[in-house]
Each structure stands twice: as structure tokens, then as C-alpha cells.
Amino acid sequence: MAAGVSQAQGSSGWSQRNWCFVKVYTDEGIVGIGEGSGWPRVVQTALEDLRAIVVGEDPANIERIWQKMLVTTMGNGMTGTPGSGAMNAIDMALWDIKGKALNTPVWNLLGGKMRDKIRAYGHAGTPERALELVDKYGLKALKTGGVHRTADKVEALRKAVGDDVDLMVDAHGPPWHSTKDAIIVGKSLEQFNLLFYEDPVPPDNVEALRRVQDNVDIPIAAGERHSHIWGVRRLIEEEIVDVIQPDTGRIGGISQMMKLSAMAEAHFISVAPHSGSLGPIAEYAAIHILAAIPNALILERLHDDVPARYEVVPEIPTVDGFIEVPDAPGLGVDIDEDVVAANPSHGNTSTPGREGDGNYEPGTWNEHVYVQTRYSRQANLRGG
Ligand SMILES: [Mg+2]
Numbered sequence: 198m199a200a201g202v203s204q205a206q207g208s209s210g211w212s213q214r215n216w217c218f219v220k221v222y223t224d225e226g227i228v229g230i231g232e233g234s235g236w237p238r239v240v241q242t243a244l245e246d247l248r249a250i251v252v253g254e255d256p257a258n259i260e261r262i263w264q265k266m267l268v269t270t271m272g273n274g275m276t277g278t279p280g281s282g283a284m285n286a287i288d289m290a291l292w293d294i295k296g297k298a299l300n301t302p303v304w305n306l307l308g309g310k311m312r313d314k315i316r317a318y319g320h321a322g323t324p325e326r327a328l329e330l331v332d333k334y335g336l337k338a339l340k341t342g343g344v345h346r347t348a349d350k351v352e353a354l355r356k357a358v359g360d361d362v363d364l365m366v367d368a369h370g371p372p373w374h375s376t377k378d379a380i381i382v383g384k385s386l387e388q389f390n391l392l393f394y395e396d397p398v399p400p401d402n403v404e405a406l407r408r409v410q411d412n413v414d415i416p417i418a419a420g421e422r423h424s425h426i427w428g429v430r431r432l433i434e435e436e437i438v439d440v441i442q443p444d445t446g447r448i449g450g451i452s453q454m455m456k457l458s459a460m461a462e463a464h465f466i467s468v469a470p471h472s473g474s475l476g477p478i479a480e481y482a483a484i485h486i487l488a489a490i491p492n493a494l495i496l497e498r499l500h501d502d503v504p505a506r507y508e509v510v511p512e513i514p515t516v517d518g519f520i521e522v523p524d525a526p527g528l529g530v531d532i533d534e535d536v537v538a539a540n541p542s543h544g545n546t547s548t549p550g551r552e553g554d555g556n557y558e559p560g561t562w563n564e565h566v567y568v569q570t571r572y573s574r575q576a577n578l579r580g581g
Pocket of ligand 1: 369395421471473
């Protein structure tokens with residue numbers, strides 16, 4: 198479904214958003230719901246191909262079905278995020294089916310509760326937005342983005358919300374953000390005691406992330422663009438991150454999330470699932486996982502980004518900064534298919550840069566979002 202245009206204040210023009218939900222039907226009448234991200238319109242095509250592999254299987258055998266999907270798609274090359282997103286959606290629906298069949302919530306199948314409520318954080322680009330989120334949802338953690346005068350932005354947020362609210366910075370891994378710039382920005386942020394500094398360099402450049410980790414005294418977070426446990430293996434095994442941020446829609450499903458969490462636990466790395474472009478079914482799945490794992494740090498949550506979010510499912514509220522873990526069988530949520538039908542998908546790309554600012558104008562800050570720190574360096578990098 199088309200989820201709409203992000204209304205988040207401070208957003209930089211990421212335009213059309215899509216969500217892809219899947220339903221898996223069983224011959225006993227139980228229906229499981231799942232979500233796949235990682236380019237949802239491509240995931241939809243992958244799901245149609247995977248249908249033949251899944252239909253006829255016993256839905257209780259989740260790992261068997263996952264491995265079968267992996268092996269039967271190997272001929273297409275390495276499993277990237279669209280493939281992993283499709284497997285993710287089916288895996289999630291199978292866990293939902295198992296919970297409903299056994300009349301128990303998914304968190305109970307994952308080992309039971311470590312906690313009754315999950316700490317959430319929101320996105321704030323301005324002090325006004327930060328105060329609005331603190332007031333509305335009681336949030337005690339906020340994240341801001343970008344690599345442009347970041348320390349100034351964080352200083353303004355810190356002044357607005359005080360010392361008891363955790364702040365984070367997401368640099369969004371710009372493909373041409375040099376390692377040196379990532380370290381300069383990071384060092385300018387050390388004074389604010391951030392909860393983490395996210396994707397300071399392109400996620401493809403693990404060696405660069407290692408250099409940032411070695412040179413910046415802020416916990417480093419990354420992992421949202423990767424798929425399955427092999428995608429994040431080096432980040433965890435070489436302790437390049439302090440916080441791992443799997444996307445609950447494209448990491449490969451609840452099964453992969455649990456394996457990843459155990460790998461991270463062995464290295465004393467905490468888990469903070471990515472949301473961003475994700476829809477509300479994956480959010481529910483993340484809540485069940487965070488309820489069960491010991492190393493859950495916090496959940497990224499977009500509360501009021503697009504109106505469709507809580508039209509397609511009932512809202513699970515954030516109260517005093519926390520989300521209460523649901524007790525209904527399975528994931529405890531279903532979609533309103535009329536809302537999906539009323540919002541047909543028609544494209545799923547975005548325009549980097551700020552809308553209306555003359556994107557791609559050569560020699561300007563807007564030439565490309567990824568060259569922002571290469572021009573007017575004194576003005577762009579100073580701050581704090
Ligand atoms: Mg991010």
C-alpha cells in the first residue's frame with residue numbers, strides 16, 4: 198500500500214513511502230500476518246515467486262521453510278534486502294500463525310518476557326519538535342539526522358530537553374561521507390554524551406566504520422540496511438558497533454532477529470531495531486522481540502509520520518516513553534484490508550535533498566545530498 202508522504206518535521210523530502218504486508222492462510226483457518234521491507238514493490242514480486250515454495254508446507258516448521266526459501270533462491274545471487282524482505286514477511290507470518298495456533302503471544306514463543314514495556318525514541322530536527330514529542334508521548338530519547346552543522350543542532354536540542362533525555366545522531370551513511378569527516382563530526386558530538394552515533398559512514402565500508410569506532414568516543418550504531426545474520430556478522434564479531442540496528446522488515450524475519458540478537462549478546466552489543474520506512478506490523482514484531490531478548494536497548498518509532506500508520510492497524514500507544522507489550526495470541530494485530538485497498542501503491546522511490554531547494558545544482562550544498570560536507574566546510578562542519 199502507499200503509506201503517504203512523510204509529514205515529519207525536519208524531514209528532508211523522502212517522498213513516497215510504501216508498506217508491503219503478507220497474509221499466510223492455513224487449512225485450519227488460521228491466518229498469519231507479516232511485513233517485508235527493502236523496496237516493498239520488489240518484495241511483493243518476490244513473495245509471489247515464493248508462494249509456490251511455501252504452499253503445502255506445515256507452517257509450524259518455520260526454520261525448514263526459511264531454509265527452503267533461501268536455498269531455492271540462491272541461483273539469483275546473494276540474498277539482498279528485497280529477497281530477505283520477502284522471506285522476512287513470510288517468517289513473521291509463520292510466527293504469528295504459531296502463536297495463534299498455541300493461543301499465546303509471540304514473545305512467549307521466543308522465551309518469555311524480559312520486560313513488560315519497551316523504551317521508544319522519536320525523530321526531532323528542531324527544539325520545537327523535540328518538545329512536542331516529549332510532551333505528547335513522554336519520550337525520553339530523541340534522534341536527529343544529517344551531517345550539516347550537526348553539533349549546533351544537537352546543542353539546541355539538548356538546551357530544549359535538558360540532560361534527562363537521551364539524544365542520538367544518525368548521519369544516514371552518505372556514500373561519499375569521508376571517514377575523516379565522520380570522525381570530525383563525531384568528535385564535535387562527544388561533549389553531548391549521545392546514546393549513539395549512527396551510520397557515520399556508508400554501510401558498505403566496514404573498514405571506515407572501524408576507524409570511526411576507534412577515533413570517536415560515542416557508542417557507534419549501524420546495521421539497518423543489511424539483510425540476514427551474514428550481513429551483520431562482521432559488525433558484531435569484530436565489535437565494530439556498540440549497538441546493532443536490524444530492520445525488522447528486511448533482516449529475514451523474527452527467526453533471523455533472534456539469532457542476530459544472540460550473536461550480539463555474545464559480544465555485549467545491544468539491539469535497537471530500525472524503523473524509518475517500516476510499517477506497523479514490523480513494529481509489532483519488533484516489540485515482541487524486544488520483550489524477549491536480554492540486550493534490547495530501545496525501539497525507533499515514527500509515531501505520527503503518516504496518517505495511514507494507525508488507520509491500517511490499531512495504534513499501540515507510547516505512554517511516558519514506553520510501549521506496553523501486547524498479550525494477545527500471535528503478534529496481536531491485524532491489518533484493515535479496506536485501508537490497504539484504498540491506498541494502492543504507485544511507485545516507491547525518493548528524491549535525496551531538500552524539496553524545492555534546487556537539487557543537483559552543481560557547486561552548491563544541494564548538488565547532491567551526499568556531497569554536502571565537501572563544500573563550505575567551515576560553515577557545514579563547525580558547531581557545538
Ligand atoms: Mg538510520
